[in-house]
Amino acid sequence: MDRKKISILFSLFMIAVFSYLIFEASGFQDLARYFPYTIAIGALILAVIDLILQLKDYRKKSEDGEVDQLPIKSFIYIGWIIGYMLLIVSFGFISATIIFLGSFLWLETKFKLWKILISIGIVIGLLYVISTFMNIQWPTGWLF
Amino acid sequence: MLEAALDALFIVLDPSRVVFIFIGILVGVTIGFLPGLGGPVGMSLLLPFIFGMDPYSGIALLMGMVAVIHTADTFPAVLLGVPGSSGSQATIMDGYPLAQRGEASRALGAAFFSSIIGGIIGAVIMFFAIPIGRPIVLMFGSPELFMLSVLGLSMVGILAGNSAIKGLLAGATGMLLGTVGGAPATAEYRFTFEWIYLFNGIPLTVLALGLFALPEMIDLLTQKRSIASSSKLEGSRLQGIKDAIKHKWLIFRSSLIGSFVGFIPGLGGSVVDWISYGVAKQTSKNNENFGKGDIRGVIAPESANNAKEGGTLIPTILFGIPGSGTTAILLGGLILLGVSSGPSMLTSDLDVTLTIVWTLALASVFGAIVCLLVAKHVAKISLISADKLVPFLLIIMMVGAYQSTRHWGDFLIFILIGIIGWFMKHLDWPRAPLLVGFVLATSAERYLHLSMSRYGFEWLSRPMVLVIGVITILIIVSGTHMKRRSNRMAGGGDHG
Numbered sequence: 132m133d134r135k136k137i138s139i140l141f142s143l144f145m146i147a148v149f150s151y152l153i154f155e156a157s158g159f160q161d162l163a164r165y166f167p168y169t170i171a172i173g174a175l176i177l178a179v180i181d182l183i184l185q186l187k188d189y190r191k192k193s194e195d196g197e198v199d200q201l202p203i204k205s206f207i208y209i210g211w212i213i214g215y216m217l218l219i220v221s222f223g224f225i226s227a228t229i230i231f232l233g234s235f236l237w238l239e240t241k242f243k244l245w246k247i248l249i250s251i252g253i254v255i256g257l258l259y260v261i262s263t264f265m266n267i268q269w270p271t272g273w274l275f
Numbered sequence: 276m277l278e279a280a281l282d283a284l285f286i287v288l289d290p291s292r293v294v295f296i297f298i299g300i301l302v303g304v305t306i307g308f309l310p311g312l313g314g315p316v317g318m319s320l321l322l323p324f325i326f327g328m329d330p331y332s333g334i335a336l337l338m339g340m341v342a343v344i345h346t347a348d349t350f351p352a353v354l355l356g357v358p359g360s361s362g363s364q365a366t367i368m369d370g371y372p373l374a375q376r377g378e379a380s381r382a383l384g385a386a387f388f389s390s391i392i393g394g395i396i397g398a399v400i401m402f403f404a405i406p407i408g409r410p411i412v413l414m415f416g417s418p419e420l421f422m423l424s425v426l427g428l429s430m431v432g433i434l435a436g437n438s439a440i441k442g443l444l445a446g447a448t449g450m451l452l453g454t455v456g457g458a459p460a461t462a463e464y465r466f467t468f469e470w471i472y473l474f475n476g477i478p479l480t481v482l483a484l485g486l487f488a489l490p491e492m493i494d495l496l497t498q499k500r501s502i503a504s505s506s507k508l509e510g511s512r513l514q515g516i517k518d519a520i521k522h523k524w525l526i527f528r529s530s531l532i533g534s535f536v537g538f539i540p541g542l543g544g545s546v547v548d549w550i551s552y553g554v555a556k557q558t559s560k561n562n563e564n565f566g567k568g569d570i571r572g573v574i575a576p577e578s579a580n581n582a583k584e585g586g587t588l589i590p591t592i593l594f595g596i597p598g599s600g601t602t603a604i605l606l607g608g609l610i611l612l613g614v615s616s617g618p619s620m621l622t623s624d625l626d627v628t629l630t631i632v633w634t635l636a637l638a639s640v641f642g643a644i645v646c647l648l649v650a651k652h653v654a655k656i657s658l659i660s661a662d663k664l665v666p667f668l669l670i671i672m673m674v675g676a677y678q679s680t681r682h683w684g685d686f687l688i689f690i691l692i693g694i695i696g697w698f699m700k701h702l703d704w705p706r707a708p709l710l711v712g713f714v715l716a717t718s719a720e721r722y723l724h725l726s727m728s729r730y731g732f733e734w735l736s737r738p739m740v741l742v743i744g745v746i747t748i749l750i751i752v753s754g755t756h757m758k759r760r761s762n763r764m765a766g767g768g769d770h771g
Binding site: 134137138141145149152155156159160162163166167170171173174177178180181184201202204205208209211212213215216219220224228231232235236239240250254258261267268269270 | 441443444447460496663670674678681683686690694701702719720723724
């Protein structure tokens with residue numbers, strides 16, 4: 132993925148967000164409106180200036196033939212994290228943690244089975260200790 | 276007053292109270308080490324235990340914890356590039372690059388030594404400022420407080436990252452995120468999409484973890500490397516301490532800034548590390564390595580954030596105005612112990628006030644020594660490869676994020692902000708101004724509202740407002756100029 136192109140798309144996304152916020156803020160009562168409204172307008176102006184500067188820079192760099200790439204592999208790990216969250220939502224925190232940790236250590240870290248079991252045991256033990264002594268709670272899932 | 280101070284010292288040094296100080300320190304170090312759990316969590320944990328204690332022992336326990344949180348939160352800031360709490364936001368700018376170079380021990384050594392000195396200076400300033408604190412605090416009305424928010428945000432926006440425009444844009448984005456939820460001036464919920472989770476706004480912990488921690492974890496996994504790019508630790512704690520001694524005037528200057536800014540209720544904790552970082556960068560020679568692993572970028576914020584604790588206690592104790600969530604709970608704790616804040620803290624309860632000063636100073640020293648002792652071993656975390664470390668860290672972060680409101684929204688916002696943070700990191704958008712903008716949004720809006728409703732536009736002509744305004748403009752102009760010059764010369768790094 133060409134970093135410059137993604138940067139321009141990201142700036143366009145931010146411009147869309149600021150525009151939406153201006154639109155949304157315009158419907159608030161006076162006292163609730165002026166702060167976000169003013170900031171969103173200022174941000175929109177800055178974002179447009181930034182986009183123009185980027186477009187100029189992009190043309191120049193394209194002529195030079197420079198292409199800088201974003202690491203696509205990162206999306207695999209973003210997928211792991213989203214997967215972990217979905218597991219928590221479905222099975223609750225403790226079960227999800229066992230599944231996530233086990234599968235990650237198996238597939239990505241390439242741990243042997245006994246190391247995986249020990250790791251899971253330690254983590255669950257520590258979670259139990261801090262939940263007991265620090266009054267920290269976990270979410271339960273939809274299924275359990 | 277000196278006699279009263281000596282009496283208070285003997286009260287604090289009673290063995291049973293020293294034990295309570297150490298218990299507080301242990302809780303503080305643990306809380307500071309875990310990203311996402313800040314001072315308010317630690318306070319909430321200890322509060323139930325102070326019932327029935329005498330005021331001095333209760334204060335020893337609470338202040339022991341308060342004094343070291345901003346010392347221990349340097350661990351995640353340096354080792355993971357994650358601000359353990361608001362006080363260590365600026366430390367990551369240079370602390371994390373140092374860890375990446377294998378110099379985590381050096382950064383931690385310098386940070387903890389600076390923390391000791393900062394904590395002591397903060398306590399000394401608190402001691403002398405108690406009688407004169409009132410007029411200083413009253414110098415700042417809502418217009419000045421609003422302008423200080425603008426100053427803090429501008430400083431961060433300009434200093435972080437390679438582009439001043441992107442820095443300011445990130446700050447504005449943070450402020451807009453900070454407006455989510457109930458409006459301070461009227462009964463209206465803003466940008467909530469009718470989702471109950473957002474009615475109270477986005478929790479700071481979730482935002483900070485998502486913005487800083489998640490992108491770092493993703494990149495470590497992608498690059499399949501450890502936090503430190505070298506295979507062994509290079510700098511030592513001793514070298515860090517030597518660095519700190521070498522920059523003693525920087526420590527002194529930053530501690531003074533920390534104590535003074537800490538006076539200001541509602542602002543100090545959020546911006547003090549950035550202001551001291553900014554001043555250090557602007558006033559140091561050969562400052563082109565700031566943001567890329569300059570030890571002075573660790574020393575300045577770490578001295579200031581510990582010195583600040585003394586400053587924040589002045590409005591809390593003397594006027595009952597807590598400057599942060601932590602001091603708000605502390606105020607509650609004092610009430611539980613039968614101590615009421617107010618002018619009586621300078622008369623009938625002077626011994627309690629002086630006990631607080633001593634506990635703060637002693638706990639800063641003890642806490643930093645504990646951190647220094649464990650730093651060498653903890654620094655080894657930076658050598659563990661990402662695929663072995665990150666899954667465990669991710670679990671800790673999920674736990675930390677969920678404790679904010681204990682709602683599913685915490686996870687969702689954590690991951691959403693994390694993905695946006697990842698794009699920001701890779702597209703040269705500095706993330707630090709977003710966090711500072713977010714933190715300052717509520718107070719800035721409240722102060723602006725108060726200024727407008729009380730003074731109309733006349734507040735703009737108040738002398739202090741003009742002075743702060745001129746400083747802000749100077750910082751923006753000189754910062755932009757410096758940035759252009761350094762970009763032209765080298766092209767910089769960003770960890771904000």
